[in-house]
Amino acid sequence: MKNNKSLGQHWLKDREILQDIADFALYPDTNVAVEIGPGLGTLTSTLLKNFEKVISIEFDQRLAENLPKSFPGKNLEVINQDVLSVDLASLDLPENYVVAGNIPYYITSPIIQKFLHAEHKPRKIVLLIQKEVAERLAATEGEYSILGLSAQIYADVILGPVVDREFFTPPPKVDSQIVILEPYETPLASESTMALIKLGFVAPRKKLVSNLSMSLRLPKEQVLALFAEHDINPNARPADLSIEDWCKLEKSIKKS
Secondary structure, eight states: OOOOGGGTOOEEOOHHHHHHHHHHTOOTTOOEEEEEOOTTSHHHHHHHHHOSEEEEEOSOHHHHHHHHHHSTTSOEEEEOSOGGGOOGGGGOOOSSOEEEEEOOGGGHHHHHHHHHSOSSOOSEEEEEEEHHHHHHHTOOTTSOOHHHHHHHTTEEEEEEEEEOGGGEESOOSSOEEEEEEEEOSSOSSOHHHHHHHHHHTTSTTSOHHHHHHHHHTOOHHHHHHHHHHTTOOTTOOGGGOOHHHHHHHHHHHHHO
């Protein structure tokens, strides 16, 4: 079946990689997997071997209608809808469920945020995404972005194998990588800290002191004093601060 370029469809054809994704998604006492963008059903087939039930969410109507025909007698539920508009509460999900998928690059961040902020979070999220985005999700001090921090506040982020573009039909322009997210029961930072992070990244390449001074309308001297209080480099840029640093700054700013 021909791919729809506007939906970012690239079919993964390597069985070992498909098995890796399904195996990474395994979680104790979990029998249900929510699959994002099943496409032709290659990953669906592997997930059905690992889980008692698979709920596949497919936006493309022709693919959604064709998928059940490929798995007669299997416990497969297909939802023909945009994953971003799906009401997770309506899916009657068990307490323990996982999410897996080979997802379009252009909606990676919204999909991850949807599940990390869901009232009923999955136990694990395993996605095949653009390699560069996977690296940003798992970045460390000096390379942080809003995407990486917003993911790491809510989940443990682990990088899996890199997948060369040649394993897809048609091949995308970039390589991919498996990323595994295991959501925390309690986030590592508050929503107000996340709001401060967004203000800090208003100009990512500028010094953080300048960004916060401008965004919060505080004198630079006051912001520098807060940095000194927590032993933060006055020349630091937004990408340099850890989640712990941001939390300390947010508490001090709130007090002052």
